[in-house]
Amino acid sequence: MATAKRAPAGAAVLRTDITVAIRDAVMYELAEVGYGRLSIEAVARRAGVGKTAIYRRWSNKLEMVLEIVSDVAGRSVPLPDTGSFAGDLQLIMMIVSRALQHRIASQIIPDLMAEAARNPQIAETLQTALRTHQQAVGEKLVGQAVARGELPADTDPDVAVDLILGPLYWRLAVSRSKPDPEYLEKLMTAVTAALRHS
Amino acid sequence: MATAKRAPAGAAVLRTDITVAIRDAVMYELAEVGYGRLSIEAVARRAGVGKTAIYRRWSNKLEMVLEIVSDVAGRSVPLPDTGSFAGDLQLIMMIVSRALQHRIASQIIPDLMAEAARNPQIAETLQTALRTHQQAVGEKLVGQAVARGELPADTDPDVAVDLILGPLYWRLAVSRSKPDPEYLEKLMTAVTAALRHS
Known part of the structure; x- marks a missing residue:
């Protein structure tokens, strides 16, 4: 990391650094003022770049925000196989709880959701990122449990993930x-019972 | 209703009509532009009143929005006793699904949630309204089922409501x-199993 930053200023390295700085600035501004009041000027100022550096990458605010947020929201959660459904469930609930306390979930998602209701393009991008993510998690979690003989073969991965994500969200x-x-313990027991007995 | 509107313009009647017009205008503007961009001017224009009519009631935008939204959000849902837990659950899921498709839930709540992350007063008012509401529903639903012998006496009303509201939200x-x-059916079965077997 330190080496990369001190590398001779090749154009590719510089361009990546600037993109990272802009991305961080966009996330900061989204959390701070929300999409409606976010301005390209403020993003440029916070990132320490000129407005042209932004317009070279994206043609407008909407395009910039959509690409950055869906990239961050879509990053796959590393979901290892702990060897048991109970272990996997506990791990997912821990990861989800932590993620939901991050400002992306607590500020940026609600803000973009409100915008989404007024802008179909935001709605679609956000929903595709969330659904793709949720499907991957559900299929892995349920697939593993079914393979181990812990859940019935017809368990619905979507219902499973909704039962975990929904209450926590x-x-x-x-x-x-x-x-x-204590609440997490009760929720875990409830979700396990729900999936085993339905 | 019609009689009340045609009643001689007593001050009390007029004041109520104006308050209703302002409340409707605030809800409309919140859904349309969001809290951040909502202006007293636009509310007054939409309600067909002068700005003084608004400032006579509330000292600022925050106070106005908080009072109106918590009033609307806190209105108690009529939750009749259908005679069985399955019936009650089905009814609640129907009411919740319908409510969540209303613009209060789909636009105004996310928008205020995003504001809440920046403003503790909004956060507290909104959360108190939601929690009070959720507690009342949970206690009634679970209380009835326990009294009928359909759920264990130690069923946690909070977990129960989270399992219903969470996935639907x-x-x-x-x-x-x-x-x-089909999804609602699966969710109902899952929630019932969760509460009976945990």
């Missing part, structure tokens, strides 16, 4: 009552 | 994939 991002370990 | 308001009747 509702609690952490909407009603904002922090789930304590 | 996630699906309808966040990932925006419309739940079809």
